[in-house]
Amino acid sequence: MILASMRNVSKVFTDTRNGRGLVALNGIDLDIKEGEFLCLVGSSGCGKSTTLNLLAGFESPTRGDVSFKGGKVNGPSPERGVVFQEPSLYPWMSVLQNVMFSVQGDEGKERVAMEYLRMVGLDGFAASRPSDLSGGMKQRVAIARALAMGPDLLLMDEPFGSLDEQTRRKLDNEVLRLWKDGGKTVVFVTHNIEEALMLGTRIVLMSASPGRIEKEWTLEPGWPRDLSSPSMVMLKGEIIGMLQACACANGAAPARLVTIGE
Amino acid sequence: MNGGKAQFEFRPETARLMGKNAWNAFLGILVVVLIWWSVAEAMMFLRGVPFPTPPETFHAFWQALMGADVHGEGIFAHTNASLQRWGQGYLIALVLGLTLGLAFGTMPRLHEVGMVSVYVFQMIPGLAWIPIAMLIFGLGETATVFIIVMTAIPPLVINTAGGIREVPEVYTRVARMSGKDDSALFMNVLLPAASLSIINGMRIGLANGWRVLIAAEMVVGVALGLGFSIYQSRYSLDFTASFVSIMVICMIGLTIEKLLFVSMENRVRNRLGLDRED
Numbered sequence: 001m002i003l004a005s006m007r008n009v010s011k012v013f014t015d016t017r018n019g020r021g022l023v024a025l026n027g028i029d030l031d032i033k034e035g036e037f038l039c040l041v042g043s044s045g046c047g048k049s050t051t052l053n054l055l056a057g058f059e060s061p062t063r064g065d066v067s068f069k070g071g072k073v074n075g076p077s078p079e080r081g082v083v084f085q086e087p088s089l090y091p092w093m094s095v096l097q098n099v100m101f102s103v104q105g106d107e108g109k110e111r112v113a114m115e116y117l118r119m120v121g122l123d124g125f126a127a128s129r130p131s132d133l134s135g136g137m138k139q140r141v142a143i144a145r146a147l148a149m150g151p152d153l154l155l156m157d158e159p160f161g162s163l164d165e166q167t168r169r170k171l172d173n174e175v176l177r178l179w180k181d182g183g184k185t186v187v188f189v190t191h192n193i194e195e196a197l198m199l200g201t202r203i204v205l206m207s208a209s210p211g212r213i214e215k216e217w218t219l220e221p222g223w224p225r226d227l228s229s230p231s232m233v234m235l236k237g238e239i240i241g242m243l244q245a246c247a248c249a250n251g252a253a254p255a256r257l258v259t260i261g262e
Numbered sequence: 263m264n265g266g267k268a269q270f271e272f273r274p275e276t277a278r279l280m281g282k283n284a285w286n287a288f289l290g291i292l293v294v295v296l297i298w299w300s301v302a303e304a305m306m307f308l309r310g311v312p313f314p315t316p317p318e319t320f321h322a323f324w325q326a327l328m329g330a331d332v333h334g335e336g337i338f339a340h341t342n343a344s345l346q347r348w349g350q351g352y353l354i355a356l357v358l359g360l361t362l363g364l365a366f367g368t369m370p371r372l373h374e375v376g377m378v379s380v381y382v383f384q385m386i387p388g389l390a391w392i393p394i395a396m397l398i399f400g401l402g403e404t405a406t407v408f409i410i411v412m413t414a415i416p417p418l419v420i421n422t423a424g425g426i427r428e429v430p431e432v433y434t435r436v437a438r439m440s441g442k443d444d445s446a447l448f449m450n451v452l453l454p455a456a457s458l459s460i461i462n463g464m465r466i467g468l469a470n471g472w473r474v475l476i477a478a479e480m481v482v483g484v485a486l487g488l489g490f491s492i493y494q495s496r497y498s499l500d501f502t503a504s505f506v507s508i509m510v511i512c513m514i515g516l517t518i519e520k521l522l523f524v525s526m527e528n529r530v531r532n533r534l535g536l537d538r539e540d
Binding site: 080091 | 430432433435436437438439440441450451454455533534
């Protein structure tokens, strides 16, 4: 079943000062299947984050349709939980209060919040402040908060990009576990090919100038993945090869600049 | 990392730190007094003017505390009058300034249109408000309060609006994704996030209003007030009396700053978790 989809979506960001536009996405068609773990990969500037923001409802498409569960996406909603790249916990609230903030409904917020904190292993830090936590712990709280909304779709925008390798691997596995246990659909944006190969059921490669989908690959389920197996090595080589071939990797402008009215 | 405790603990180092701060403050004041004294002696020597020295001023201050008149009234009467005018002015400025600041901060179109006037008002020096005050209100308490209000409002608006606009976009996105409506976003996210800026604006506005007392009390029409007393030396040539009033103004300003704002700022910083040590 298709949970969300983008049909012929283009997104242009306009510089209001000089009327020039940045074509971030050009004619994207993407279906998000229920229950899958989709990894969006590509170098910086190819539109991965824009795609995520469109799915979440933070942005609306310049052209085309973004739909969720059959209806048009009109804005952000608790049905589409997001884990952001940058620190997003409120520093004046405790860890527990941060998670409670996103719990839906009027009753039992504390109980639900504690449950999700337990899921990410941070129930002992419920009374702590975000500033007391390490980067990895903060992102775990952010994940708990997103899940506590009870979303159907979990959107993660390079959530572990600023963390060290070890923490990242640990958190990758935690996300994988949460996905398997919870039966959610995950869209995971990353520029780290290995991370994508370790996690995803499907990998979509995007490229820039203008932002579009280059190719997609479906992977066999079965974790943990063995990256040293011949099929994996070949796949990794293919993806990296395509990444390097695309214009954005060669240091060209991240997207085509157009003058509005062209 | 302690697992779960978010309390601020009072350790022996804190007591030492507080003692150190008090000592630093004392040293700072001492430096100012010494500079003052040197300038006083130099001016008396070079220009033959009766520049009040620290000992003269402290002596006169002491006598004023004991009940001697300063420019015709007791020092407490002057102080009381000034505090009342300034208190009224600041309260009005607070209400107007915060309201406007919050409005400008949350409504971008209003901000575009309105902020230019605020910046213009901010540029007008305290003294320049005198003719405007006199034309609108004539002489009297209202004119004085008006001047205090007009000088205290701009920093309140600017810092409040700025604080709201500088709230990171991701904070707003988290709230929207969690289904929060405009008022929940405002009360639970925008206000707390902007609180440091807002307090800063309150602090600057307070100082502005207090510093303009001299100009403001020029139009008050009664011979009462610290600012009035300072200005009177122009006619009475009793400079010592003026210096006593200047001292009182500085002392009150410092006390309010230390008592009110430093504690408020510390509380907010604590809530925001900006005072954590690793």
